[in-house]
Amino acid sequence: MRSSRGEEQETVRNSQFAIRNSQFASLLPAFLPLAFLLLFYFYPLASILALSFAPEGHFDPAALAKLFSTPYYLHTLWFTTWQAAISTLLTVGLALPGAYVFARYDFPGKSLVQALTTVPFVLPTIVVALAFTALLGPHGLLNLVLMGLLRVDRPPIDLQHTLAIILLAHVFYNYTLVLRIVGTYWANLDPRLGEAARMLGASRWRAFCEVTLPLLIPAIGAAALLVFVFCFTSFGVILVLGGPRFATLEVEIYHQTIHYLNLPLAAALSIVQILFTLALMAAYTHLQTRLTLPLELRPRQVTQRRPRGWRAWLVIGGNVGLMLVLLVTPLAALIERSLTLKGGVSLAFYRQLFYNPRGSAFYVPPVAAVRNSVGYALATVGLSVTMGLMAAAVLDNRGSGSSARSPRPRGRRLRHLLDLLFMLPLGTSAVTLGLGYIVALDEPPLNLRTSPLLVVLAHTLVALPFVVRSVLPALRSIHPHLREAAALLGASPWRVWREVDLPIVARAVLVGAVFAFTVSMGEFGATSLIARPERPTMPVAIYRFLGRPGAANYGQALAMSTLLMLVCTLGFLAIERFRVGGVGEF
């Protein structure tokens, strides 16, 4: 008995010894997420690549050639690029003052405003698009109010299918992103750096330009790149708000796939888009590593102060006012419109969601879409959190084995590459992903065309970067000494992870899970291509309503959007509640 236990300990020690000595052992948990990426990300993308270059099995670049010789497609590419550029400039320009206010001032109601501004962030694009039609469309709230005020019987402003409404929706959608990324970084930036410049004779403006701004550049750059990528691959907003006049690459891919069934051309468009986003994401991760330069970041309590004087209050009031108008009015309009029938308050649209009249776009009551969405979302949470934890553990890995100060350059470079790999799905358009699934996963060996699993897989891919980015900063915030202490007290690497990392990371995992849930609930691009007609999700159902004429269908779209918005809002309130000290990159 004694001796056998001794042997057991011996083997345990030996195996630990072996693990410590293997350079790549710490990368082992990466196997599963990597396999997942390979199978459900790279394989579909490779299939798209193959399809665009060799639609018939042999090399034939006709589709690509057609792409670059047809003015229409070149025009689409050009529009995609410049609308994204303008959207990014507008968003950054509007959000920077807000970031300053949040970073430097502590004022009553701040946490409430902060929670409010986070709501739009993962509101499904289709909900955002609909909210803007409810506010600014010909029958929108603004026009109704103006018609009442000006006593005219025609809508005075018509923004339906204009560039303005698209840009507005993009700003709405991404304002929070800039606010978060830049604001968080700014909040931890030592205000004494600016004060030091002031003491050395720099005016307020000069101190900002020479000290604060250069230090913020990596954060602004990262935020701007992310916004640009999101606008570049914008789908739901353009599909609904752009109408026939405006189409991005993403929308074009969708039309080619769904309406013209021209998969080779869709594939060629996807390839162009992938190349663009790949380059942008590489730049983004590069900036991300720059963000972790050895700045002496300060806790927020030190950097924030109560506003004093009318000027401070004016700046705060102006920015909070802008946030409320920009972020709240469309959502308020959405709710108001969904509850209004012939000028009175009514739940009619909501009630209709439970019926299945003849000629409906569904084989089941529309409310079944809610059940489908929740089911997909729960499965997505399970899968993406599992994969995300494994990926984050590998990406962090500073505690066990190699020293925290000087990781082997080879291991570090490998991790950097892995980091980039796990971020890739974030920059890949959802429609492309959906197209890839249609192309790749509808034939043996992997025929999932009719399986509900297909939607879950796509959602997991989209959610994975969010989970990784929620968990990783929390993991990295754990001081290596904690792990070393546990190891010296006799804990194996696995025990260290379970007893030290996991408890600290648990809340971040919860945040990641809620992210995954809301992302899945709102995912539209991929789902619009791969969801089975008899099993629509909420966003798909909303779009189907929009495709059908009549106030009743529009009303039901509004009602369903409102429900979806409520679910996502609750999810975000949960994230705000569980987030530990603002750790997390989104």
Add this chain to the structure above:
Amino acid sequence: MPLLEVHNVRKSYPDGWTLAGVSFTVEEGEVVCLLGPSGCGKTTLLRLIAGLESPDSGQALVDGEDVTRVSPHLRGFGLMFQEYALFPHKDVLGNIAFGLRMQGLGREAMVPRVAEVLELVGLAGFEHRDVNQLSGGERQRVALARSLAPQPRLLMLDEPLGALDRALRERLMDELPGILRRAGVTAIYVTHDQEEAFAIADRVVLMRAGRVVQVGTPEEVYRRPASAWAARFLGLTNLLDARITGPGQVETVLGVLQVQDSGFGIRDSGFTARLLVRPEAAQLGEAGPNVLYGVVTERSFRGERYRLGVRHAGGVELTFNFPASVALPALGEPIALSLDPWALALFSMVEETG
């Protein structure tokens, strides 16, 4: 006329914390230390003088001119921040030249000046180092050089040695007065460490809870603390309740003691007061007027001296310093000491709480 005159400055914060009417002056060429425990308002006072905060009331006068509402960058003051606030995106040259650039100096004038101040702080040739790669002591010196470079009329230093390890602190404590003197600069130096204050200051302004408690040279402050609190803050911990029984005579738990200190006009018999027994007050043996019998409870060797804890039969425990050369009884053994009447001081009870 003093270079700087701070007059009755008040500042309150929403969380109730205040700077309650602070006044003091700084003469040209002088180094003044603001000394006090953390949270006493000394850093806030410094930021008010710098112009980074504005007072609720009161003025700051420079050469008799009111600068209370003047922007910080127009005051011509220098401030060396706690933990230095070096610009991480600029090298050593870029950091030090910043203030010179703000004065509109050209590159030809800037480079020699930077070399000059680097020489002054002992970092000659460091121009192109990355500030993120410097050691703590080097960062401290770069910060000092940066604030000296534009030749401020008044240099303020906020706990400049706070972030350094002990050995480095002691070395810089010796060097700093020399550097400041050679730079010919008038300075306000904030610290919570009395040893640092005494080593560097021409004059000490002792602060407590938003008020000035005492102003004087380091010697004056140490020899004659203004209150029992001041004494305790300066590390003088032997304080006893005492009742005045006659001229130069008090009754304490140690018995009746002779006191040479007049104790701020506390002369009348019957008054109760606090008696300070300085750690250097005791000598071995029973010669002299105030003899104390006790047991050695603590005996620690501190290099140049011994620190000895003695418990009196009445229950009080006192701490004394003895030169390392004196042969002292072992732990637990009885000891007889005589207390020098000149090393005893009286404080009124009222000041204890004030």
